Amino acid sequence: MPAVIRAALLGLLLAWPAFAQPQAEPVGHGGPVRALAVGEAAAASGGLDQSIIFWGLDGRARHVARWHQGAVEALIAIPGAGFASGAEDGRIAIWPPMGGPEPDMVLTGHEGPVTALASDGRSIASGGFDATVRVWDGNGGVTVHEGHRGPVTALAFSDRGLVSAGQDGTLRRWPEGRVLAEHGGPILALAVFQGALAAAGADGRIHILGSRPATLATGPRPVVALAARGTLLAAAGPGGAVGLWDTAAHRLLRGLDGPGLPVWALGFAPDGNLWTGGADGRIRRWNSTTGRPLSESAATTAAIPEDADPDGARVFRACQACHALTAEAPPMAGPSLHGIFGRRMGSLAGYAYSPRLAQGDIIWTEETVADLFTRGPDVVTPGTRMPVQRLSEPSDLAALLRFLQTATR
Numbered sequence: 163m164p165a166v167i168r169a170a171l172l173g174l175l176l177a178w179p180a181f182a183q184p185q186a187e188p189v190g191h192g193g194p195v196r197a198l199a200v201g202e203a204a205a206a207s208g209g210l211d212q213s214i215i216f217w218g219l220d221g222r223a224r225h226v227a228r229w230h231q232g233a234v235e236a237l238i239a240i241p242g243a244g245f246a247s248g249a250e251d252g253r254i255a256i257w258p259p260m261g262g263p264e265p266d267m268v269l270t271g272h273e274g275p276v277t278a279l280a281s282d283g284r285s286i287a288s289g290g291f292d293a294t295v296r297v298w299d300g301n302g303g304v305t306v307h308e309g310h311r312g313p314v315t316a317l318a319f320s321d322r323g324l325v326s327a328g329q330d331g332t333l334r335r336w337p338e339g340r341v342l343a344e345h346g347g348p349i350l351a352l353a354v355f356q357g358a359l360a361a362a363g364a365d366g367r368i369h370i371l372g373s374r375p376a377t378l379a380t381g382p383r384p385v386v387a388l389a390a391r392g393t394l395l396a397a398a399g400p401g402g403a404v405g406l407w408d409t410a411a412h413r414l415l416r417g418l419d420g421p422g423l424p425v426w427a428l429g430f431a432p433d434g435n436l437w438t439g440g441a442d443g444r445i446r447r448w449n450s451t452t453g454r455p456l457s458e459s460a461a462t463t464a465a466i467p468e469d470a471d472p473d474g475a476r477v478f479r480a481c482q483a484c485h486a487l488t489a490e491a492p493p494m495a496g497p498s499l500h501g502i503f504g505r506r507m508g509s510l511a512g513y514a515y516s517p518r519l520a521q522g523d524i525i526w527t528e529e530t531v532a533d534l535f536t537r538g539p540d541v542v543t544p545g546t547r548m549p550v551q552r553l554s555e556p557s558d559l560a561a562l563l564r565f566l567q568t569a570t571r
Contacts, residue, residue: 189215189223189226189459189460190215190223190443190444190445190459190460190461190462191207191209191210191211191213191215191439191443191444191445191461191462191495192209192211192213192443192461192462192463192483192484192486192492192493192494192495193209193210193211193443193483193484193494193495193496194209194210194424194426194440194441194442194443194483194484194495195207195208195209195426195427195439195440195443195444195445196208196209196210196233196234196235196426196427196439197209197234197235197236197237197247197426197427197439198237198427198428198429198437198438198439198445199237199238199239199245199429200219200239200429200430200431200432200437201239201240201244201245201259202239202242202259202432203219203259203260204216204217204218204219204224204245204259204260204261205217205218205219205239205429205431205437205445206237206239206245206247206257206261207237207427207439207445208230208233208234208235208236208237208247208249209233209234209439209443209495210233210234210484210495210496210547211233211443211462211484211493211494211495212228212230212231212232212233212234212249212493212495212514213226213227213228213234213493214226214227214229214230214234214237214245214247214257214261215227215445216245216257216260216261217445217459219431219432219433220457221445221447221456221457221458221459223459224260224261225260225261225262225263227257227261227262227263227264228493229255229263229264229265230247230249230250230251230253230255231249231250231251231514232249232250232251232275232514233249233250233275233495233547234247234248234249234250235248235249235250235275235276235277236248236249236276236277236278236279236288237279237427238279238280238281238286239429240256240281240283240286241281241282241283242283243259243283244256244257244258244259244260244261244266245257245259245261246279246281246286247265247279248275248276248277248278248279248288248290249275249276250275250276250516250547251275251514252270252272252273252274252275252276252290253268253269253270253272253276254268254269254270254272254276254279254286254288254298255267255268255269256268256269256286269286269288269298269304271296271304271306272288272290272291272292272294272296273290273292274290274291274292275290275291276288276289276290277289277290277291277313277314277315278290278314278315278316278317278326278327279317280317280318280319280324281319282319284299284300285297285298285299285300286298287317287319287324287326288317289310289313289314289315289316289317289326289328290313290314291313293308293310293311293312293313293314293328294306294307294308294310294314295307295308295309295310295314295317295324295326295334295336297324297336297337305337307326307336307337307339308339309334309339310326310328310329310330310332310334311328311330311332312328312329312330313328313329314326314327314328315327315328315329315348315349315350315351315363316349316350316351316352316361317352318352318353318354318359319354320354320357320359321357322335323335323336323337324336324337325342325352325359327349327350327351327352327361327363328348328349329348329349330348331344331345331346331347331348331349331363332344332345332349333349333359333361333371342371343361343369343371345361345363345364345365345369346365347363347364347365348363348364349361349362349363349364350362350363350364350384350385350386350387351363351385351386351387351388351397352388353388353389353390353395354390355390355391355392355393355395355409356392356393356409357372357373358370358371358372358373358374358409359371359372360388360390360395360409362380362385362388362397363384363385363386364384365384366379366380366381366382366383366384366385366399367379367380367385368380368385368388368395368397368407370409370412374412376412378397378407378412378414380397380399380403380405381401381403383399383400383401383403384399384400385397385398385399386398386399386400386425386426387399387425387426387427387428388428389428389429389430389436390409390430391430391434391450393408393409393410394406394407394408394409394415394430394434394450395407395408395409396428396430396436396450397428398425398426398428398438398440399424399425400424400425400426401422401424402420402422402423402424402425402440403417403418403422404417404418404420404425404428404436404438404448405417405418406418406436406450406453416452416453417453418436418438418448418453418455419453419454419455420438420446420448420455423440423441423442424440424441425438425439425440425441426439426440426441427439427440430450431447434450434451435447435448435449435450435456436448436450441483442461442483443461443462443463443483444458444459444460444461445458445459446458446459461483462491462492462494463482463483464478464481464482464483464485464486464487464491464494465487465488465491466478466479466482466487466569467487467568467569470565470568470569471561471564471565471568473557473558473561473564473565474561474562474563474564474565474566474569475565476561477553477558477559477561477562477565478562478565478566478569480551481496481551483495484496485497485498485499486498486499486500487499487500487569487570488500489501493513495547496547496548497510497513497515498510498513499566499569499570500570501570501571502526502531502566502570503526503527503528503531503566503567503570504525504526504527505525505526506522506524506525506526507519507521507522507523507524507525507526507543508520508521508522509522516545516546516547517545518543518544518545518546519543519546524542524543528563528567531563531566532559532563535551535552535553535559535562536552536553536559537552538550538551538552539551
């Protein structure tokens with residue numbers, strides 16, 4: 163991190179007497195949370211709704227920034243300063259300690275989504291779909307490292323240098339690019355604690371590298387997020403379970419008493435409490451000693467009309483977290499479905515579509531919507547951000563179409 167930026171961000175922190183007043187209405191993400199960072203005085207979360215929400219450490223939302231043109235995939239708290247975010251738009255934004263509507267600085271250069279960030283307080287490292295690791299130094303320059311065979315999925319500064327992980331299953335140390343370890347599947351998360359490095363991913367195991375190497379088996383599901391504080395290591399994945407591990411004894415201490423929903427992001431607060439974010443768009447705070455919940459944020463979901471077809475409403479609930487039904491609804495992870503029938507794909511003003519949908523070569527009708535949910539969005543619109551969903555029951559598809567015909571008018 164450039165020294166001049168750190169000084170400026172610290173100046174902002176000292177100049178602001180307190181957070182702006184909290185929002186009058188509950189604030190939450192309009193879709194899954196993909197990234198989370200907890201700093202000395204604030205926290206930040208980012209999601210598929212393309213927004214960053216800045217939080218007080220009491221769990222109350224203080225500010226919403228809608229700046230990135232794409233899903234927010236990575237967030238870090240910069241030691242002694244503010245935050246940095248990376249997104250699908252390929253840009254890295256540097257934010258002040260308390261957040262704000264616009265970033266203080268923007269770093270560009272990645273040719274694709276930015277999926278990983280790390281900082282040691284002196285520099286910022288970034289990794290992305292372009293398979294590069296970039297280190298932004300204190301003089302405004304950037305060093306580009308190449309070696310991964312595919313997207314870079316996680317970064318961490320250890321006491322021996324910068325470490326990167328990739329979908330190619332390798333751990334590499336920079337600047338030399340030496341392979342530290344190689345696994346059979348993608349490595350999705352890294353965490354540094356007390357001189358050791360934890361890496362986890364598709365194999366459902368946490369691999370600890372250091373003076374006391376170990377392998378911790380979490381179960382059959384992938385591990386997609388790690389966070390460390392002292393000897394406590396938190397691990398989470400799409401199965402919804404969050405485990406708290408004692409890295410000194412290499413044993414599982416407890417699991418969180420949560421809703422069992424996919425968890426994509428973790429972060430420890432200065433007070434030792436754990437923050438989580440995931441598929442339902444809510445930010446939750448937990449007592450890491452007991453594993454009990456402390457608070458949870460609101461989430462923005464589509465309001466279902468009271469007179470809606472009940473069977474169609476049941477089917478639509480799988481889409482409710484990402485798509486609004488009315489024109490006046492707040493931004494969500496997916497485009498609003500208001501007036502969808504007769505609308506050309508990728509044409510809703512103000513929404514940052516993925517490249518495939520932006521081509522706009524489909525008109526949404528009952529037939530094309532039915533095709534989307536029969537063959538699946540991965541087939542009909544390859545490259546879309548929409549999760550793969552198919553309706554195999556003809557009665558469910560018919561009910562969804564009836565529901566959309568009335569609820570989106």
